[in-house]
Amino acid sequence: MKTAKSLKRKLSHFSKVSLIVRIIISVFLIAAIALTILYKEEISKKVYNWSGETSIENADFEVHFIDVGQGDSTLIKLDDGKNMLVDCGPKASREKLVNYLNDQKVETIDYFLLTHADADHVGGGKAVFENFAIKNFYRPMMRSSSETTPAEYPLHGTATYNDVIVAYQNEEGANMFYNSDAINITGENYSIKLLYPDAVYTENNDTSAVIMADLSGKKFLLMGDAEIKVENKLADKFSSQLKCDVIKIGHHGAKTSTGEKLLSVAKPTYAAISVGKNNYGHPTQEALTNLKNYNVQYFTTMECGSLVFDVKDEKLVCSAGGGKMIDYALICSILGAALLLCWGVPDFWRKKAKTQNETNSGENTSTKKKLKNSRK
Structure with a gap:
């Protein structure tokens, strides 16, 4: 029971972290897209x-x-x-x-x-x-x-x-x-x-x-x-x-x-x-x-x-x-990839915690049944 409660608390914590991370990443992505649209002409001229x-x-x-x-x-x-x-x-x-x-x-x-x-x-x-x-x-x-x-x-x-x-x-x-x-x-x-x-x-x-x-x-x-x-x-x-x-x-x-x-x-x-x-x-x-x-x-x-x-x-x-601008674009691409990776991390841990919780719940149920049968 303690294990199940502990996992439940972790799951709740991961959900909160996931929400915060998603909000932060969303703000960055929206800002990046907006700036790219606003300065598309200037960026293209500098790169090319x-x-x-x-x-x-x-x-x-x-x-x-x-x-x-x-x-x-x-x-x-x-x-x-x-x-x-x-x-x-x-x-x-x-x-x-x-x-x-x-x-x-x-x-x-x-x-x-x-x-x-x-x-x-x-x-x-x-x-x-x-x-x-x-x-x-x-x-x-x-x-x-x-x-x-x-x-x-x-x-x-x-x-x-x-x-x-x-x-x-x-x-x-x-x-x-x-x-x-x-x-x-x-x-x-x-x-x-x-x-x-x-x-x-x-x-x-x-x-x-x-x-x-x-x-x-x-x-x-x-x-x-x-x-x-x-x-x-x-x-x-x-x-x-x-x-x-x-x-x-x-x-x-x-x-x-x-x-x-x-x-x-x-x-x-x-x-x-x-x-x-x-x-x-x-x-x-x-x-x-x-x-x-x-x-x-x-x-x-x-x-x-x-x-x-x-x-x-x-x-x-x-x-x-254009060499420096291309370098900057490459760095931005790497950062973008890192942000996208971070986007999936909370989901990964949430699913992992959920799977572990289900496994432990199953084990606890099985243990209870065995104890009940042994008492009979």
Whole structure:
């Protein structure tokens, strides 16, 4: 009798647990389904590509916003077979960057440009010089700790920046230029012009190069780490000439960049945000709100992995690498499977307890009959 009562209590307990578990799982499943329906378009674009089209085979131009974590690196593959690399990410991502460039069959970098001297933009520079042939090197108007000239250029004394400059000095045959708005790289179907800097500045982000790449009529505006005061200066100077198809927004989406004045004249369709896990709150809500207000479709390397744009015959196709989103989808699938498994566990234990109860009840009945017969 005690066994039967104990099993009855367990059965009651399992029923309560089952109800609670079912309610919790139901809430999660309903929320997941609702979010999937609400954000179906955004999810599909991130997992597959931005425009709903596949990438262009044998594209004339390719622009890769490479996922280097919290930093910047952009590869531009030109239609004449030349390659341009703008920034090279943090030192921690140097191996990842080298592997990515190798995967893209890059052997020679014709134009290697550092927008400014911050470690998250120049950290992979030494590895780039060691692994690839560099023809032309464009650098900020700042001296490293091992340089004394030009004396009028401010000193940026970090070891990371100095490592890149020393690596350049050890590179045979590389031409060196200081960033300025006089630089214009041209080909038959493209022009890549530095819009900024226009002078020597002491503040590091104020020296950040701003680049307009016109690739067969499709324009890419690369803002480096330029902040709003520089954006406003460029908007006043160039106005509608800043109009672009794609903008790589400044300073990883910091609140000090991506101002309304710039967006109002640039009118980009897409925005790439090069960002990784960080303690700065990048990309900030201020920057994202400005992009939304100007109907700019934005994606981050933190969510999507490397972002790739193909250009051919004045056609632009924008595709996200999608690797990270697919990983997230896989994790969600595993969690979903685990939840479904949990859904069945209470039933399993309830049925097991019920079966055990019936077995014990049968045994108790049989025992009672035997005792009754023995008394007779």
